[in-house]
Amino acid sequence: MPYPLPVEARALQAAVRRYVDEELIPWEVHAEMNQGEVPPEILARQKKAARDLGLNSMDAPKELGGGGASMLLQAIAQEQIGRVTNALGWRFSNVQRWMVSACSSYQIETWVKPVIADQRHECYAITEAEAGSDVDAIQATARRDGEHYVLNGEKWHVTSGNLADVMIFQAKLADGPNAGAHCLFFVDSDTPGIEMVRSPAYSHTFAAHHPIFRFKDVRVPVANRIGEEGDGMSFTRDWFRYERLMIGARCCGAAARLIDETTAFAKQRVVFGDALADKQAIQFVLADSLTELWAARLMVYRTAEAIDAGEDVKVSHAQSSMVKLYASEMANRVADRAVQIFGGRGYMRENVAERFYRELRVERIWEGTSEIQRLIIANGLLKRGQAPLVE
Known part of the structure; x- marks a missing residue:
């Protein structure tokens, strides 16, 4: 049974997936061979499509031009964005709600609103x-x-x-x-x-x-x-908490894309007279990847729902670290397996596995390394016990 997502979430999931498949993925190889760039008219079209979908600053209030979306809806959208390489998914502004609550009216008019409207960056x-x-x-x-x-x-x-x-x-x-x-x-x-x-x-x-x-x-x-003098670290923690959850979501999208691509390849690739997919060694690799993806996706959705429900922010902080830790390391394992299944093709820059193999590595580093996430998780366990974090 699929995760019981609201109808609105399923609709957004399908719409963003179409956007990624039709507007972004076809330009991956071009971007790879051109320092990440796409033709200006294509970039403008991709940005307009993202705006039309309501992806601009989904976390910011509607009255400021943002989406006013729940954390679950944002995770759903970011998961699909994670399916594309070369940062082609970075086609919309991403002002977060902490910034809106922290900023003065002058700052909102001077910087926040223009960033939401994609007039400033x-x-x-x-x-x-x-x-x-x-x-x-x-x-x-x-x-x-x-x-x-x-x-x-x-x-x-x-x-x-x-x-x-x-x-x-x-x-x-x-x-x-x-x-x-x-x-x-x-x-x-x-x-x-x-x-x-x-x-x-x-x-x-x-x-x-x-x-x-x-x-x-x-x-x-x-x-x-x-904000006031000394508020900086609290704002940074808010930013980290959000980014860690969304990194987890995007890693799920990347893993899902890799599993789709490697499964399709394994079905049509013939080795010693049989489809590669018929080899037990390959089946085990695909099974491990799918199982780990499901676990990571459940963590992402559940943590997003907890934040939406206003559960203890310190618990959500630790859970966001668990999401980032597990999902980023899961996606790296899936990418490594995908390169191996593709063989020599998986080492070509035109291949999605090769690109993700490079790109996903940083997910274990930025917004706090895996080691830092483990420290945060352990600290939460020692202070609050197991139950608040995983039950």
Whole structure:
């Protein structure tokens, strides 16, 4: 029996799947061979189709132009988006509800609404050379100077930094009563003092790069500070919780695509006179992949429903970590098996297994490594016991 999803969720699932199959997947190989790019007219068509489906900022309130969607609906949509490689699914804005609740009316009008409307584009400048999963280790500083803050620091892996015109910069307060606490700031990308140090090449081939930026005495008005002094880490945790759940959803989509592709190949590939799918070794591999996908999908849906029901946020935080840990590692195993089933074809960049084999690896790293997720999960278990987390 399929998971008892609401009728609305099944309809969205089918609609986004059609969008991915018809608008995005046909352009995967072109993007792979062209640094992640597709022709401008195709990009415009893909973005319009995403808007028409209501994918723009599904987490943001409807009154601001967002979707006002439940977490379950968002996970359903993101799962289907995960079926496409080369980040071609990144065709819509993704303002989250924490930002709306944290931002002033000025910030909402200046940055949030334009990002929701796809008129502006944001990126997050959080990670540093010596501070990845341990966000508290950041060395970037914000020093109050009258009605401004002066920002200094170097940020790594700033995803979509080459496409964004506004950054969300995380720093520690250098002085004052909240010295050492974290703050987030909106910083327009053309603000004096921001330098792109370099844009490294990564394993995947995305149009969205992950540059390194240096901030040297960058002055921003106090009005650019998100929330109060010291609120930064709570906002970052909200962002991580959301992203970890959605990473889990997309990993399920990737695994489902890989299982479909490898099953179809195994049925038609003849080895020693028999279809590859008739070999018990291949059947075992496909069975393991399907079983692990089902388990991960159930985790994603159940955690999304718990968040929608307003269950304990600390429990949801641990469960989102469990989702990311299991789903990301599951998808990596499925991709590795798929490459093996495809054989030499699976090592060709034109093959979906080869692309996912590279792309899925980062899911075990960004938004908190697998090791960090295990620490969060264990902490939840030690503090609350088993029952709240898994029953």
